[in-house]
Each structure stands twice: as structure tokens, then as C-alpha cells.
Amino acid sequence: MCHDESVPEDDTEHLPGAVGGATRVGRTVRRPTGPWTPAVHELLTYLQDNGLRGMPALHGLDDEGREVLEYVEGRGVPIDREVVLDTVLEEAVAWLRDFHDIVDGFRPEGPRTWRGGEAELGPGQIICHNDPGAYNWIIQGGHFVAMIDWDMAGPGRAIDDLAFLAWTGIPLYREIPVEDVARRLDLLVDAYGEWGPMTVLDAVVERMTEAAARIEAGQARGDQGYINLAKVGEPQRTRDRVAAFRERIPAIEAAL
Numbered sequence: 001m002c003h004d005e006s007v008p009e010d011d012t013e014h015l016p017g018a019v020g021g022a023t024r025v026g027r028t029v030r031r032p033t034g035p036w037t038p039a040v041h042e043l044l045t046y047l048q049d050n051g052l053r054g055m056p057a058l059h060g061l062d063d064e065g066r067e068v069l070e071y072v073e074g075r076g077v078p079i080d081r082e083v084v085l086d087t088v089l090e091e092a093v094a095w096l097r098d099f100h101d102i103v104d105g106f107r108p109e110g111p112r113t114w115r116g117g118e119a120e121l122g123p124g125q126i127i128c129h130n131d132p133g134a135y136n137w138i139i140q141g142g143h144f145v146a147m148i149d150w151d152m153a154g155p156g157r158a159i160d161d162l163a164f165l166a167w168t169g170i171p172l173y174r175e176i177p178v179e180d181v182a183r184r185l186d187l188l189v190d191a192y193g194e195w196g197p198m199t200v201l202d203a204v205v206e207r208m209t210e211a212a213a214r215i216e217a218g219q220a221r222g223d224q225g226y227i228n229l230a231k232v233g234e235p236q237r238t239r240d241r242v243a244a245f246r247e248r249i250p251a252i253e254a255a256l
Contacts, residue, residue, distance in 0.1 A: 023066075028059060030066040031151075034223075037067060039112035040150050043127055046106045047099070054095050054146045072148065074140035079168050083176060084134060086187055089169050091144035092137055093191035096129075096165055099147070100158045103127050114154030115223070116214060121155050128156035133168040151225070162192055163203035164211070172204055173241045175248065182255035197256050201249055205242060212238040 015022040015029065022031045044058045057070040077084060084092075103126050111120040121127070130152040138146040167173050170184045185197045195203075212235035218226025219235075229235075 024071050027071050029056065029069045029071050030062060030064075031069065033061070033065060033067050034115065034151070035113045036115040036151065036154075039108075039114055040153050041067070042108065042112070043103075043106060043153055044150060047102060050102050050105065052099055052102050054098075054144070055150075056146060056148055069148075072138045072146040074138040074145055077134040077137050077139060079134045079171065080174075083171065083180075084137075084139070084169065085142065086184065088137075088139060088142070088144050089184060090187055090191045092132075092134070092147075092165065092169060093162070093188050095144060095147060096132060096161060097192050097194075099129065100126060100161065115152050115225075116154050116217075119155050124157060125155045126158055127153055128158070128161045129153055130156060130161065130164070132161055132165045134165075134171070135168065137169075159195060159199070159203045160207045160210075162188070162195070163200060163207040166200055166204055167208055172245055173208075173238075175244075178248070178251050178255045181248075181252050185252070185256065198253065201252065205246060205249075208238060208242045208245075211235075212242070 011026050013024040015024055022029050024030075041058060044055070047055060048057060056072050059068040059070065062068050106127055107121060108127075111118045129147060129150065131149060132147055136147055136149045137144055138148060166185070166188055170176075170181060170188065172181065182197075185200065189195060189197050189200060215226050215229055215235040215238070219230060226234075
């Protein structure tokens, strides 16, 4: 349990973007908890203990039952208005590879309750971040410095995380010049060092189709975070974007 130090009332700030809402209080971020929180905290503690860089330190719960995390200095990425630098993309992918290499050793016995429900690791699975979109990156001095918002973590395949990162990090969810897509896709696969670009493109269609299904399921079970996404037209927005992306794939493949 983390007990509040005295923080002046004017040193608090609502942080936009977090699915469940978040508040900066001094040098910390306070976030609502849920049935998934114990599993996520078990994961974060393991990663912290095993030296993963670029993640906010966990400081337990406050007196209101909110989780308390380190506030990471820097700025977020307004993805609809910004395409991150090639170097930032490479740094984020290199971070993802480090995370996957470390989390491969995290094999909790038996099921855990994640945000998507109770699950345990299946064959070929790791605990994925599950939401490593560019909107969850912190940029400082022109460099990727941290991945935030771990609430969606749970079992999955490593390539699913890489595909999700590519969706907003390249980006693939909207149209940019096809030569840029091909170049940045090559950067992404080189930085991760496991799969070729065609494999990643296929994985993106599968993962983002699944993302829409997960949003719909979350809304149906009354998860407020997923219900909030309805305000921006989810899950239909993602389904429309996946359909448009599929039509662009032949041109991307031709440019590779």
C-alpha cells in the first residue's frame, strides 16, 4: 500500500487518453483498478525486478484504492497528427523486443484474471502488452523513453504485439505514401529481428480484426473503458480501417 504524501491540490492534472482515465498527482499517476489489477501488478513487478527499461515504476495502491505509478516525463504521441520519426519507431520496436525477451521468463502457474477475462498461457504464448500503440509511447528529447498503460496485458503471441505496434507506429491504420510504409515496415522488421514484412502485414489484419472483437466484447460485458471507446466510433472505426488497409496491401507488397 502506498500512502499519499501531501501533494498541493494544484499539482494534479487529468491525463487524457487513458481508457479508464488517469490523474497525475505530483510525480505519480493514479489510475482506477479492476479485477485484472493483481495480475498486471504481478507482471509489472516481474519486469521491474528483471531490469526492463522504459516502463513506469509501480508504487502499489493509494488510500482511494487507485494504482500508483511513476509519472514519466515527456510527451505523448497525437497519432492522427503525427508520424513519429524513423528513429523513434526503431527505438519503440527495440524496446518491444527487449520486453518480449524478458517477459518470456514470466510463466505464472494456473490462470490469472486479465482485463479480457480469466486465462492462462497457451503454447507459443507470452504475456503481451496488448496495447502498444503509439498513443501509449512517451517521447522525450526526440527519443522513445517509455511504454505506458499496461491494463490490457494478457496472454498472446509476440507477433500480435508487433502487429499492433505497426498499426499506429508506421502507421498502417491510415493512408500515408506507400514508399514510406514500405521503408518503415522494413525498419520495423529489422529492429525486431524475427519475421519478414509479409508475415507482419498478415498479422496486422488478424490482430486488428481481433482488436475490434475485443472492444465489442468489452462493451457487451459493461467494461467502462471499452464503453468509452464508443465515443470515437469503436469498434466500427477499427473494422472500417482494417477493410481499407486490406485494399492497400497489394500496393505495399509491390513497394517492398
